[in-house]
Amino acid sequence: MKYVDEFRDPEAARRLLDDIAEQASKQPARKFMEVCGGHTHAIYRHGLEALLPSNIELIHGPGCPVCVIPMGRVDDAIAVASNDSVTMCCFGDMLRVPGKDSTLLEAKARGADVRVVYSPLDALALAERNPDRQVVFLAVGFETTAPSTAFTLVQARQRKVTNFSVFCNHVTIVPPLKAILDSPGFDLDGFLGPGHVSTVIGTRPYRFVAQQYKRPLVTAGFEPVDILLAVQMLLKQLAQGRCEVENQYRRVVSADGNKRALDLLQEAFVVRPHFEWRGLGFIAQSALAVAPEFSSWDAELRFEVPGVRVADPKACQCGEVLKGALRPWECKVFGTACTPETPIGTCMVSSEGACAAYYNYGRYTSRQRIPVHASQ
Amino acid sequence: MPRSDDFKAREAVLARVESWRRRAPKLTDETITMAHGAGGRASRSLIEAVIRPAFTNPALDGLEDAAVIQVDAGRMAFTTDAFVVTPRRFQGGSIGDLAVNGTVNDLAAVGAEPVALSVSLVLEEGFAVDELRAIVGDVSTAAAAADVNVVTGDTKVVERGAADGCYITTTGIGFVRPHTSLGASQVRPGDAVVLSGTVGDHGVAVMVARGDLALAADVASDTAPLHTLAKTLLEAVPETRWLRDPTRGGVASACNELAVDCGLGVELDEQALPVKGAVAGACELLGLDPLYIANEGKMLAVVPADATSRAVQAMQSCAAGAEACVIGSITDAHKGLVLVRTGFGGTRIVDMLVGDPLPRIC
Numbered sequence: 016m017k018y019v020d021e022f023r024d025p026e027a028a029r030r031l032l033d034d035i036a037e038q039a040s041k042q043p044a045r046k047f048m049e050v051c052g053g054h055t056h057a058i059y060r061h062g063l064e065a066l067l068p069s070n071i072e073l074i075h076g077p078g079c080p081v082c083v084i085p086m087g088r089v090d091d092a093i094a095v096a097s098n099d100s101v102t103m104c105c106f107g108d109m110l111r112v113p114g115k116d117s118t119l120l121e122a123k124a125r126g127a128d129v130r131v132v133y134s135p136l137d138a139l140a141l142a143e144r145n146p147d148r149q150v151v152f153l154a155v156g157f158e159t160t161a162p163s164t165a166f167t168l169v170q171a172r173q174r175k176v177t178n179f180s181v182f183c184n185h186v187t188i189v190p191p192l193k194a195i196l197d198s199p200g201f202d203l204d205g206f207l208g209p210g211h212v213s214t215v216i217g218t219r220p221y222r223f224v225a226q227q228y229k230r231p232l233v234t235a236g237f238e239p240v241d242i243l244l245a246v247q248m249l250l251k252q253l254a255q256g257r258c259e260v261e262n263q264y265r266r267v268v269s270a271d272g273n274k275r276a277l278d279l280l281q282e283a284f285v286v287r288p289h290f291e292w293r294g295l296g297f298i299a300q301s302a303l304a305v306a307p308e309f310s311s312w313d314a315e316l317r318f319e320v321p322g323v324r325v326a327d328p329k330a331c332q333c334g335e336v337l338k339g340a341l342r343p344w345e346c347k348v349f350g351t352a353c354t355p356e357t358p359i360g361t362c363m364v365s366s367e368g369a370c371a372a373y374y375n376y377g378r379y380t381s382r383q384r385i386p387v388h389a390s391q
Numbered sequence: 392m393p394r395s396d397d398f399k400a401r402e403a404v405l406a407r408v409e410s411w412r413r414r415a416p417k418l419t420d421e422t423i424t425m426a427h428g429a430g431g432r433a434s435r436s437l438i439e440a441v442i443r444p445a446f447t448n449p450a451l452d453g454l455e456d457a458a459v460i461q462v463d464a465g466r467m468a469f470t471t472d473a474f475v476v477t478p479r480r481f482q483g484g485s486i487g488d489l490a491v492n493g494t495v496n497d498l499a500a501v502g503a504e505p506v507a508l509s510v511s512l513v514l515e516e517g518f519a520v521d522e523l524r525a526i527v528g529d530v531s532t533a534a535a536a537a538d539v540n541v542v543t544g545d546t547k548v549v550e551r552g553a554a555d556g557c558y559i560t561t562t563g564i565g566f567v568r569p570h571t572s573l574g575a576s577q578v579r580p581g582d583a584v585v586l587s588g589t590v591g592d593h594g595v596a597v598m599v600a601r602g603d604l605a606l607a608a609d610v611a612s613d614t615a616p617l618h619t620l621a622k623t624l625l626e627a628v629p630e631t632r633w634l635r636d637p638t639r640g641g642v643a644s645a646c647n648e649l650a651v652d653c654g655l656g657v658e659l660d661e662q663a664l665p666v667k668g669a670v671a672g673a674c675e676l677l678g679l680d681p682l683y684i685a686n687e688g689k690m691l692a693v694v695p696a697d698a699t700s701r702a703v704q705a706m707q708s709c710a711a712g713a714e715a716c717v718i719g720s721i722t723d724a725h726k727g728l729v730l731v732r733t734g735f736g737g738t739r740i741v742d743m744l745v746g747d748p749l750p751r752i753c
Contacts, residue, residue, distance in 0.1 A: 019675060025735040032735070062737020133677070239735065355745040366678065376739035379725055 022238030023061075031243040032066055038250040039068040046072045046202065047249055048339050050192060051209040052079030052367025053237050059376035061239040071246065074339035075369035077191045077295065078209055080156040081108045082337060082361040082368045085291045086327065088184055089114035091320040092153050095182055096127040098318060102145065104138035105153035107131045108365040113358060115325045119153075135167035135181070142171075142179035151314045154183045159211040161185040161303060162276035165283035168309050182314035183305050185284065188212050189220050190301035191292060195338055196228045203339065205249040207242065208234035210264050215280075217272030221260045229258050236264040283309055291324065293361055294334020333360035336369055343373040350374055415439060423518040428548025437546065441524055445531040450507065450542040458542035460507055465569065468503035470494055471562040477751045479526065479557060481600035483592075483611030486559055487529025489687055489753050492614050494563040495537040496636040499621035500690065502573050503565030505539040511560040512544070516551040526557060537616035539563070571625060575652030577632040583699040584657060584719040585692045587620060587712040588613065590642050591670040591684035597752050598673070606676070608669040615688030620709040624692060627705035633693040636686070638753060640744040642718075643682040645691050646729045647743045657729040659719035659741065682731070683744050685752045693721060 021027075039045070049055055055075045058064055064073060077083055089112050096103035096119060103119070110120040110131065123129040128148075132138050135152045142150035154164045164181060171179045188209055195201065208221055213234045224232045231252040235245035245263040252259060262268055283306055290302030305313035327333065330348045335341035343349055343362065353359040355371050362370035416436035426433035443452065450458040472493045479486040491508065498505045510530055514523065534541050596612040617636060625631055633653075637645035642664075646657045659682075666674075666681045674681045688711055694702040699717055706712030729741040 023734055028735040060733075060739055061735075062733045062739045064737075066735065066737050239733075239737075355742075375742050379728055379730055379738065379740050 019238065022236065022240040024240060027240050028243055031240065031247055035071070035243065035247050035250060036068045038247070038254060039071050042070070042250065042253060044070040044072070045204045045250070045253065046074055047205045047207060047246065048074040048076045048195070048203050049207040049235075049242075050076040050078040050188065051207070051212065052082065052365065052369075053211060054207055054235065054242060055079070055369050055372045056367045057237050057239065057242060059372040062376070063239055063242060064377060067246070071250075073207075074203060075336070075343070075372075076206075076339060077195065077292070077337040078157065078188065078212070079362070079365050079367040079369070080160070080186065081112060081365035082333065083186060083191070083292045083295070084109075084112060084155060084184055084361060085293045086114050086325040087291065087321075087323055089118070090116075090325060091322060092182055093117060093119060093122045093127075094321055095151055095314055095318045096122050096129055098149065100149045101318070102128040102130060102141065102148045102150045103153060104130050104132045104135075104141060104150060106133070106155065108367075109153055109155060111358060111364050112361055113364075135164050136170070139167050139171055139174075139176060139179055142176050143174070146178055148178060149317075150179050151318070152179070152181050154181050154185055157186055157188050157209070157212045158215040158276075158280070161284065162215060162273075162279050165279040168283040168305065168312055169279065171312050172309065177311070180312045180314040180317050181305055183284070183303060185303040186290065186292070187286075187301055187303065188216070190298045191295060192221075192224065194295055194298050196224065196230070198338055198340075200340065203230065204253065205230050206232040207245050207249070208232045208260070210234060210236050210241075210268065213262075213264065213268040213272070215273050215276045218260050218262050218268060218270050219272075225258045225260050231258050231261070233261045234264050234268050236266070282306070292337075294327065294337045296334075328359055331360040333362045333370075336360075336362050343370040346370065350378075418520065421520055423514045423516060423520060423523065423548055425516055425548050425550070428514070428546060434546065441520070441527055442544065442546065445527045446510075446534070446541040446544075448540040448542065450540060458507065460542065462566075466567040468498050468501045468565045468567050469562075470497040471560065472497060473558060473560045474753055475555070475558050475751050476597060476753050477555065478597075478600050479522070481597050481612055482609075483596050484614040484687070485526060485529045486557065487526040488533045488614045490559040490561045491530055491533035491537055491539075492616050492687060493638065493753060494561040495539060495616045495618055496688075496690075498563050498565035499616075499618045500634045500636050501567060502571035502621065502625055502634065503567045504622065505537060505563055505565040505618055507542040507564050508534060508539050509562040510541050510544040511562075512546045513554055513558040513560075514546065514548050515554040515556050516548055518556055523557065526559075530559075533616070537618060568622070568625060570629065573631065573634055575633055575649055578649065578653040578655060578693050578721055579632070579695070580655055580721055580723040581696050582632055582693050582721040583696050583702070583717050584646070584659070584721065585694060585699065585702050585706065585715060586642065586665070586718045587617070587690040587692075587706045588688075588714040589665040589667050589670065590637075590686060590689065591666060591674065591681035593687040594641070594684035594752055595670045595673045597685075598677075606673055608673050610667065610669045610673070613686055613688035615711045617688065617690050617711055620690055620706060620711045623709050624690070624702060624705045628694050628698045628702045630698060631692055631694050631702065635691045637689055637691050638687060639685050641681070641683040641685055642689075642691060643680070643729065643741045644744050646719075646741065649693070650727050650729050653721070654726055656722045656725035656727070657719060658722050658724075659729065659731045661731050661733050663716060663718050665714050665716060665718075682741055687753060696720075
């Protein structure tokens with residue numbers, strides 16, 4: 016596979032690991048947070064954690080769009096989906112996310128018309144094919160997926176599709192990053208910056224991490240060699256006493272981002288004054304709502320949603336995991352009451368969630384963690 | 392008119408009616424109706440016009456309540472499987488091919504030679520007779536390719552909306568070759584895990600055929616009977632420990648079942664795993680792991696380490712096993728777990744499939 020194989024080259028990875036081991040041997044213990052769930056998934060899928068020197072720890076951040084959806088919003092989605100006239104379209108990951116009493120998958124079994132789509136445009140096409148149905152797209156995701164929802168809204172207006180609407184849960188990456196940097200007990204040494212989000216917003220929005228908080232940040236791609244290269248760049252910055260925003264993912268990320276995508280976001284969405292994040296609480300200006308110009312396509316206005324805030328189950332420690340304060344296996348219910356099959360918390364649902372990635376891929380490797388020494 | 396002439400004329404008419412009634416029933420309907428499942432004349436005409444001609448053989452042709460088959464003493468294998476795939480036709484096969492090959496392969500995986508199949512159809516009112524003919528034709532062709540007769544069957548019709556077109560259940564019996572002793576309890580540390588070819592072809596072919604992914608990939612389903620491959624392997628390597636055809640849940644789920652059943656660990660080598668470029672690409676785009684994607688014409692075997700090359704060669708000598716290779720080994724290091732060794736020495740757990748990324752794949 017072109018553009019994939021070269022970034023999974025074992026030889027290149029081996030050379031990088033040797034260099035990382037040498038640099039790490041001259042540095043104290045380092046904790047880096049990979050912000051993005053895609054990174055978490057890749058780290059476990061390729062078994063990278065066990066290959067890194069033992070004094071380098073990767074902490075999994077809040078960048079899994081499914082993991083940060085609060086229970087109340089899931090209940091709202093189920094309430095909309097339970098309308099007889101509604102066909103609810105969502106990404107497959109959302110089906111198992113627990114609300115207060117049930118999931119969309121259970122709602123589907125009870126008779127709700129819930130469909131899995133791979134793109135919001137598929138939902139729009141479904142609406143056009145079924146004019147007697149109210150097709151609702153359950154939009155989740157960071158700036159990565161938000162432009163495709165925005166584009167779909169523009170298309171819906173252009174094509175005058177009136178039986179389509181968006182239940183918008185899009186969130187933005189910078190506010191939670193700031194919340195983590197501000198959280199008490201913050202002790203991270205640097206960040207692997209999001210890859211896909213940065214293709215849209217560019218690297219400039221992260222400059223405050225280096226300038227105000229004095230932590231290096233390297234935006235990284237999603238293949239093993241990308242991630243190792245970013246770790247190497249972080250170590251190099253720390254060794255040289257630098258603290259900058261660097262870009263490892265140059266093949267798709269620019270400093271300014273994707274202007275067309277940003278324009279679309281500007282056109283179709285407005286920033287919400289505040290939005291609840293699972294485990295992180297309310298964060299100001301951290302989410303997007305459908306813009307007033309598109310209010311005819313806003314499911315929150317078209318349907319009655321309970322909008323009830325639901326406290327997370329007491330046993331669930333997703334919030335601590337999302338902030339990097341707890342490792343997945345340190346959660347009290349990890350792997351016992353909370354598993355990918357019957358998740359209590361969102362981190363166990365999506366394959367990008369730290370707990371699911373750790374449960375699915377990492378249970379054994381982490382037990383067997385092998386120190387890599389510079390001499391190897 | 393004299394009475395005798397009247398009588399003669401009536402006799403002639405009645406004789407003509409009788410001879411019409413004795414004619415082979417013709418099926419003129421274009422769609423299936425509830426009458427075709429009611430057991431009466433319409434049912435009979437459907438069976439006589441569509442089903443029996445496709446499967447004709449001595450055990451079936453009497454259309455008795457049950458087929459009677461002459462058997463020799465020995466061990467018999469017995470299996471059943473339901474097929475609800477959507478769409479019913481995809482590149483490389485159809486629900487008819489799957490219905491035969493799925494059951495034949497289940498027999499092959501316990502070391503049995505398939506002997507006879509039953510085919511049970513559940514049809515939705517309004518189903519096109521032409522499509523039924525095509526599906527029955529596929530079943531017939533696939534059964535011939537698998538050297539097995541369809542000896543009995545049933546057809547039911549349900550109201551429109553109560554089923555999705557056509558469901559097929561096949562049941563198969565087969566004779567287990569003497570001296571075959573397959574099972575997870577035979578598996579030992581150090582044994583090799585051999586796979587008969589590329590993974591994930593069937594699942595991706597069905598997904599592409601659904602057309603809702605806007606994916607265009609030139610991938611054909613691998614649906615094929617594996618009885619010859621299994622026979623060749625077992626003749627070449629009688630000490631083969633374990634066989635499984637990794638359908639739903641893919642190679643990952645089959646290996647997990649093995650790990651739990653034999654109480655040992657399975658270690659797979661990611662780089663050795665044969666995956667077609669188009670399948671790897673589609674999985675990469677959709678965030679799926681080819682290890683979890685269904686196959687319908689692949690055999691997974693565990694053989695003693697010293698029989699590895701014999702096993703691979705035996706599989707490769709069969710059309711269905713041309714790309715056979717070793718994909719891993721059995722270890723006592725991580726009991727009950729399946730691990731994949733990644734390209735650069737890292738490992739990850741391969742767990743049982745949770746949920747269903749691709750419902751109704753077979």
